[in-house]
Amino acid sequence: MKADPSGVLTGRHYFDGNHACCEGALAAGCRFAAGYPITPSTEVVERIAKRFPHLGGVFIQMEDEIASSIALQGAVWAGKKAMTVTSGPGLSLMMEHIGLAAITETPCVFVDVQRGGPSTGLPTLPGQADMMQARWGSHGDYELIALAPSSPQECFDYTVDAFNLAETYRVPVMMMMDECVGHMTERVDIPAAETIEVTPRRYTTKKKGEFKPFEPGENMVPDMAKAGDGLRFHVTGLTHDERGYPVINAQAQDKLIRRLVDKIRLQADRIVRYEEDAVENADVIVVSYGITYRVALRAIEMARAKGVKVGSHRLVVCWPFPEKRIRELAARGKPIVMAEMNLGQMYWELERCAAGKCKTALVSHAGGTVHNPEVIYNAIMEAVR
Amino acid sequence: MSEALAKKRKIQKYLGNVEVKIEHCKGCGFCVEFCPTGALELSKSFNKKGYHPPMLVDQNYCNGCDLCGLYCPDFAIFGFRVGPNPNFKKDEKAK
């Protein structure tokens, strides 16, 4: 399906990442947003609050992030595409409803404009230290999808992708931005609506009585229903059967939770996305994502100028992690350097997948500003020494 | 059953009846206590869970008002009206 032109601000713009993210959501068909003010993410909902009344959408500023993260799920079950926007401290509060969205298979988008943590940390300065929280923050076993844009243009593009992935797999999708990307202003090209692919919600065609809200369909994903259509369905955060009725035993748990996890793990090849450059003959590969990818590019240039064959592997989709590809790269036996704005998060995934097949190194950064490219350059040079 | 219950009992103008889903009853006694015509009592027998379900003492006392159904927290009983009660005498009212 193509994007509804009313929400698409086609043209060449000069936007920061937060505004671009808002426009991406509108292009994707988002017509409900709930949020709570938090630096450095607030511009997203500020723009939404301004734009929605012209588009038939509703924005509500809720009393806290907990409320925002569940109000949006109410809106989804009423038939809207919906999102919320926050930063680390708010994301911490939203964890309970990431779990709810996972177990009730509610397609929705959470935008996290990352700042330095823990706790109040560095409200106005960047970090990439929510990566593990995004993946593992809610209790229990579940899977979700996370994307990491590195420019305002990607904030637009990936937000559209995030909504589409949410509909396809019925999982919460995380937009893992950071303060730099959110506040960096660059050219953003918004294409014509008829060139923007939008995944419609897959509603059931079944009637009341035959419809089971959690019966797996295409891609192991059940068809949706919405309130008011006469299907009289039941949705619960308890472990449930295909009818959506609570079943509190080990068998039901095994059946449901394995499907929730498998629908992502077994289809990871279709979800995983990365960008590579010159990895085939590389003597060292730099893995990075988000804003750090752009810093790493500078370091790679510097190393290449010294004659080092450096490849780049950049995560676009961080979760699920490109496990298979990293194993392949590691099997080459050449070192892999990872730069990220935390003290080691995605790096542990890298190390796990490398499984000792190659040397790995972390270029960590506690956050507050981006890496100095020199530091990444030094790590590259160290790795090939 | 209590004296208070017996006092409420008189032949009703309309004949009612109740239907009891015996196995759903948990024997709370709400229906018996709050039946405005005292028409119910807990039976001596048990259901499978060991509760005493209610029973109609005499159809003449039940006018089918369904207050039992409104009270029953287990959705196990409801009342309904059958029709005029041939046993009803006008002077019964005056008593």
Place this chain on the structure above:
Amino acid sequence: MSEQTNHTEGEPRVNPVLPYLREDRMPHIWCPGCGIGTTVNCFARALTESELDLDKVSIVSGIGCTGRVAGYMNLDAFHTTHGRPVAFATGLKLANPDLKVVVYSGDGDLMAIGGNHFIHACRRNIDMTIVCVNNFLYGMTGGQASSTTPDPATTTTAPYGAFEHTFNLPFLADSCGAVYVARWTTYHVRQITKAMKEALAKKGLSFIEIISPCPTLYQRRNKLGDGLQAMEYYRDNSVVKSGADTREVEIKYQGEIICGKFVDRERATWLDCYNTRNAAAIGARYRPYPWRENGEGGVK
């Protein structure tokens, strides 16, 4: 087996509450003498009398004994997280204003963990009905003290007796802006039914508190007898004072329970305000929400 009834002759008859229930989930989990089921009877009859299109009625619950109500109702039903049904319902209602949204939950869920959402929904005057079954403690988790446990009732977390000041729920709802506020006990089945019918018809946030027995945890622990004795207590100690000042309807331990309809007023809803404000600011170009022409606004 579980279908066994005393039915002997004539046409099969149906319990009037049955069409409103998910029969395949019966019997329910509530204890003998618990009043929650009684409130459900009233709700079912209120729905009948309201003549609402049940396909457009959604019920939202949180966690706890009363939190199970949504799961038993044959409606679009959402059993959400602990304390958050009001926030969920806010999203549901605003995304499709044609839905009639009812939140049905307990005192622990709505007023303690969910207190913030409750007061803000009242303040915003979101068009929904909130039914709070108040049994003075947390039932599902084993009888812990709640924000309504009166001094000196004992609970598992107040073994020497509760001592905190409690919420006076009608006053809370009233002061935060609810447009309809009533309190009844499970003894008052006809009055609950009427209140629910009025609440469903009311535009804006309507709130009904229903005092209900918890025989297993509150009654027994405090040596107050069983559910039936609680009902008799309600019958003998309730005072109906409709229009009472909500500041004066606080519940004391085994004191009188002031019941009635306390608040019934008009106040613009969140959505009314949203449209009024936007129309004023944006002018003639503004199309009131929900848009109805082209399927936008979740409404066809």
